[in-house]
Amino acid sequence: MTVFAALTPPYLGHLNPFLALAETLRARGDRVVFVLQEDGAQRVRERGHEAVAVGAASHPPGMLAQMERRLAGTGGPWTVPATVRDMVDLTNMLCREVPAAVQVLGAEVILADQLEPAGGLVARRLGLAFGSVANALPINEEPDVPPPYIGWGYKPDEKGRRRNGWGRYLSGWLMRPLEVEIARWSAQWGLGPLRTLEDCLSPAVQVAQCVEPLDFPRARLPPGFTYAGPFRGGYEVWEDPEPGDRRPLVYASLGTLQGSRARLLGAIAQACAALDVRLVLAHGGGLSPEEALSLPGRPIVMAYAPQRAILARAQAIVCHAGFNTVLDALACGVSMVLAPLGFEQPGTAARVARTGAGLVLGRNRRAGAIAQALSRVLVEPSFRANAARLAAAIATSGGVECAADKIQSLTPRKR
Numbered sequence: 001m002t003v004f005a006a007l008t009p010p011y012l013g014h015l016n017p018f019l020a021l022a023e024t025l026r027a028r029g030d031r032v033v034f035v036l037q038e039d040g041a042q043r044v045r046e047r048g049h050e051a052v053a054v055g056a057a058s059h060p061p062g063m064l065a066q067m068e069r070r071l072a073g074t075g076g077p078w079t080v081p082a083t084v085r086d087m088v089d090l091t092n093m094l095c096r097e098v099p100a101a102v103q104v105l106g107a108e109v110i111l112a113d114q115l116e117p118a119g120g121l122v123a124r125r126l127g128l129a130f131g132s133v134a135n136a137l138p139i140n141e142e143p144d145v146p147p148p149y150i151g152w153g154y155k156p157d158e159k160g161r162r163r164n165g166w167g168r169y170l171s172g173w174l175m176r177p178l179e180v181e182i183a184r185w186s187a188q189w190g191l192g193p194l195r196t197l198e199d200c201l202s203p204a205v206q207v208a209q210c211v212e213p214l215d216f217p218r219a220r221l222p223p224g225f226t227y228a229g230p231f232r233g234g235y236e237v238w239e240d241p242e243p244g245d246r247r248p249l250v251y252a253s254l255g256t257l258q259g260s261r262a263r264l265l266g267a268i269a270q271a272c273a274a275l276d277v278r279l280v281l282a283h284g285g286g287l288s289p290e291e292a293l294s295l296p297g298r299p300i301v302m303a304y305a306p307q308r309a310i311l312a313r314a315q316a317i318v319c320h321a322g323f324n325t326v327l328d329a330l331a332c333g334v335s336m337v338l339a340p341l342g343f344e345q346p347g348t349a350a351r352v353a354r355t356g357a358g359l360v361l362g363r364n365r366r367a368g369a370i371a372q373a374l375s376r377v378l379v380e381p382s383f384r385a386n387a388a389r390l391a392a393a394i395a396t397s398g399g400v401e402c403a404a405d406k407i408q409s410l411t412p413r414k415r
Helices: 012-027 040-047 063-072 077-107 118-126 158-173 176-187 262-275 289-293 307-311 323-331 346-357 367-379 383-395 399-408
Strands: 003-007 033-036 052-054 109-113 129-134 205-208 225-227 249-253 278-282 300-302 316-319 335-338 358-360
Touching: 003 077, 012 033, 012 040, 012 129, 012 323, 012 399, 033 040, 033 077, 040 052, 040 063, 063 077, 063 316, 077 118, 077 158, 077 176, 109 118, 118 176, 129 383, 129 399, 158 176, 158 307, 158 367, 205 399, 225 399, 249 262, 249 307, 262 278, 262 367, 307 323, 316 323, 316 367, 323 335, 323 346, 323 383, 335 346, 335 367, 335 383, 346 358, 346 383, 358 367, 358 383, 367 383
Parallel strands: 003 033, 003 109, 033 052, 109 129, 129 205, 205 225, 249 278, 249 316, 278 300, 316 335, 335 358
Antiparallel strands: none
C-alpha cells in the first residue's frame, strides 16, 4: 500500500474529479489522504474519504464560503485581485503546515492539483515523488496556445504568437502576487529558481482530464504528460418526472458557484419556453424558492442534479463552459450553447467552438440570442456529429483508470 497526500483547491470543481481519482487508487489498495483547510476537509469526509485539516488560525471554518463568494465574482476585473490574494494566502498556509502533516501521515507520494503550487513546492522540499493533476485546462505554455483564461481562438502564425505573448504578459501581471510567493518559498527552501505555476508542475507525471481533440494543438508537452480524459466514478440515476413528454430535452447549469445569476437563468428558461423544448435546470442552491418558481415556462428546477444521468437523455445543454460540465456533456455527445462567465471558461468555450460541438454566446445573452443559438445546435446536424466525435475520443481515453495507472508509476514499488 502506498500513502498519497492530495493537495487541491477546496472548490467542488477541483475536489470532485480528485475524489474519483482517490476512489480508484483506494480500490487498488492504496491510501489517499487529502490535506485541506477545515471546510474542504469536511467536504471530503462527507464523501467517505480521509482528510487532515490544516490552517485553523488563518483558514478557520466559514472561510471557504467567503472564498467562494469572491470566486463567483471573477467575471468582473475588479474581483480578480481578491481571488489571487486568496490563492496566495492558501499557498502560503499550505507551505507552512503541510510538510509536518505529510511526515506524520508517512506519505510517500504527493498528488498536486496544477493550480496549487504548494504541492510541487512541498514535494521538492521533502524529496518526495509527486504527480500533477490538471482538473481544468492544462496550464502548460506554448507560443501557439493562448493562456487558458482568455477566450481567444487558435491562431498558429506570427500574429497569433504575438497576441498570445501579450496574453501571457497580462496573465503574469495578474498572477504576480502568487509568483512572488512561489519564488519566496523556493528561495527559503533552496529549491532553485521556481516562480510560475508551471514551474511547480511535476517533471515526471502530469495527468489531465482533457482529451487531446478538445485541446488546441500542442507541440511542447513534456514526456510525462497524458490526456487521460474525465475522472468520474460511480453511476447516476435520474427519474424523469414527465416520461411521456417527447419534446427535445435541454439541460441548463451554471455550475456550483454561479447559480445565483437569476437574470441569465431566467433568459435561458424564456428561450426554452419560446422554442417549446423541455428544460431541466440546476442552480447549485443559488436561487431562492421564489426565484425558482418564477422562472418562465415550466422548467424542471433543482438545486443539484445528477448531471451525467440527465445529459444521457438530453439533446443540448446551455451552460457556463465550466470544464467538468463540458466534459460531461461531450461524453454524452451533447451539443452546447456556452455563456462563459470567468476563470478558464472563456478558454474552454473557445476550444469547444473550434471542435464545432457548440456555439459561444457573445455579450448579448438575452432570451432571443439564446433561443437563436439553441435552435441551431438542436437542428443543425453538424453540432451533434462533432459532439459525438468528442464522445468517442472520451470513451477510449482511459479516464480515471488511465490517470491512476500513471500516478501509480510514481510509487516506490514501481520506481
